[in-house]
Amino acid sequence: MNAEIIAVGSELLLGQITNTNARFISGNLAEIGINVYYHTVVGDNADRLKETIAIAESRADLIIFTGGLGPTKDDLTKETIAKHLGTTLEMDNEAMVSIAAFFERAGRPMTENNKKQALVLSGGEVLVNENGMAPGMMYKNGDHLYMLLPGPPHEMEPMFQFEAKPKLIRLLNKEDVILSHVLRFYGIGEAELEDRLQDILDKQTNPTIAPLASAGEVTLRLTAKTDSTEHAWTLINAAKEEILERVGQYLYGYDDDSLASKAIDLLKAQGKTVSAAESLTAGLFQSELASVSGASAVLSGGVVTYNEQMKIQQLGIMPEFFGQHSVVSEETAAAMAAAVREKFNTDISVSLTGAAGPDAHGEQPAGTVWIGIASEQGTKTYRLQLSGMRNTNRIRAVKLALYYLIRTLTEEEARKI
Amino acid sequence: MNAEIIAVGSELLLGQITNTNARFISGNLAEIGINVYYHTVVGDNADRLKETIAIAESRADLIIFTGGLGPTKDDLTKETIAKHLGTTLEMDNEAMVSIAAFFERAGRPMTENNKKQALVLSGGEVLVNENGMAPGMMYKNGDHLYMLLPGPPHEMEPMFQFEAKPKLIRLLNKEDVILSHVLRFYGIGEAELEDRLQDILDKQTNPTIAPLASAGEVTLRLTAKTDSTEHAWTLINAAKEEILERVGQYLYGYDDDSLASKAIDLLKAQGKTVSAAESLTAGLFQSELASVSGASAVLSGGVVTYNEQMKIQQLGIMPEFFGQHSVVSEETAAAMAAAVREKFNTDISVSLTGAAGPDAHGEQPAGTVWIGIASEQGTKTYRLQLSGMRNTNRIRAVKLALYYLIRTLTEEEARKI
Structure with a gap:
């Protein structure tokens, strides 16, 4: 079985949003051995959608649509597919009840156009939407299987994972x-x-x-x-x-490891806690660690000291220190890491200071970042020079800090043995 | 002029990465009035790429390719296009010099496969890559304009913005x-x-x-x-x-406003500073503010107190307090906001505490979030109940906190007048 994923929505073609749905679905299909040969994005235009369906039918067995199931006038995916397949739309009672309940909970009146969301393809199978109003659909026609999913990722992702994927697994030839x-x-x-x-x-x-x-x-x-x-x-x-x-x-x-999950795993295994003092990354490092479920066992917290004054007040660095050293320097990174480790009483700590750009910071060119790591073994610092744009630099700095944290944890453990 | 954007790369079809390039290019084309009717993603497969080019030629004037210009064997975009257009590839000396310089700077030997990156379409125009090794290309053939851009966003984005887009603007009919x-x-x-x-x-x-x-x-x-x-x-x-x-x-x-940029603008206009105390969002709120260039004028910083112990130690909340109130509660949000405002000596402060999920926090179901806003007018709190997945909940909580910050700033200013 091979698949094509068609995202419907002019907002994608206008560059207002990114097609993250295609990635999510592709990753899940790869896991169960369904090859994806094409992704297509087409706007809210019935004629172009019809042409897109015809092309997909010529090259794929499974055609998955995302988007265009909502309440508004430009949502026309199921209408266009019904016409193309020669079937009609009918009201799905369960979906209607759940839409009414949604407005009840929200304490808002249900508007007329929301009822349209309960319409599904006659002769198809309904995929329940646990996180929104528009139900999904599956429809078999000859050699082709059509799947219609809602556009918002927080509705589509659980629907695909818990409703659609198990159905696809049952359909697959299980010999391979x-x-x-x-x-x-x-x-x-x-x-x-x-x-x-x-x-x-x-x-x-x-x-x-x-x-x-x-x-x-x-x-x-x-x-x-x-x-x-x-x-x-x-x-x-x-x-x-x-x-x-x-x-x-x-x-x-x-597999699903990330630098953050790897760092959390190592901290847990070694029974260590971590804190951080961040300047240019302003909390992104800690937030990345906290994105891993269960991080609270090892992440105590930390500070964001976005200016010199706060480094002095919050981290207890002496005002004279900044007479001798730049805020973006090896010495500041070391002082920040040591101070936050003590203040939050953790086994290890990480600091980040730098000039994210677009401007240089004094003599330090834009993209200069210093990372400090403090542990009972002492404090180490690392310099990096990044050349990307402001927010790319911040993300790269966070990744590198995670990498040095992992390396330090691994090396210190190895030394013990 | 209407355009189709073709991303080449099996990693996209395997769901390993998201096609952010299509969004970036689409947004930029929309700005200069070029309609994008389709995005297509195709794998590292010469036959399927050829078919994709033929389909695009039947429905677009401008065909923009991203990806497949790199050094490895499966990078075959320019080779396939050259064959399709009946032209050859030639060495671009400037690109070769810049590739050699890159390895010189990195202190690594240049591997043989990297030289392939300096090959460009004979008879085309070269787009300089300031952030990587593979040059881009433009090639005119009959009614069609072909543009080849590298895949990595940090190379593609500046190349498109500073090299390709100005060339497209010059090509456009300026009457509309x-x-x-x-x-x-x-x-x-x-x-x-x-x-x-x-x-x-x-x-x-x-x-x-x-x-x-x-x-x-x-x-x-x-x-x-x-x-x-x-x-x-x-x-x-x-x-x-x-x-x-x-x-x-x-x-x-x-337009390009975001909740974060709007909040920063209001703070700057009112000459106010801001701090934050974060629990479930672990720095994401501060990081979102800091993603706005110039945030340092108003963002002092804040703390991440990821567990109860840290809320006591770092924010000076009394241990007895948590005997009476849950960590996820209105009272805790209020106490965190007031404490961080005092500690960081800012005009206004924001706190976030909650259960991001998947687990509940005591009696508080997963998705319960309390937001606190403290200013000289006093402290206000807001409760929200989110139903998404862990990291979606964290992002939504940050957005809502930004919204309440904006509302507070706007209302307090209105009251003054």
């Missing part, structure tokens, strides 16, 4: 086992990684090995296709061993 | 003026907004009025097409006045 395993690297470029693995990549067939780079990270996705889970793991593990012999020192995690 | 103006609302649903404006939306022709909802916000984009900028503004202002008469109380900003 497809298994993916992702290796995550940090501190090595994509080209260099590939260069070191060139002969392995050249001979790859099963598992296939796909490299991918993003914001300082590189991943390798190993995908094996065979007749049993056990054999799939044997194939993957053999390739993995060969790869890690060459570039194992850059590996930081697997 | 197309002007867009966005009205930004908060605190009203999309369906309700549309219901209240139904008759205005029904009769719209010039300007066109397009509603869009995302994460608690709704926007209306008014786009006028006429023969002069002055007349375009006259058309837009007339429609705007009619709209704001009905729903003006929900308006918070225009």
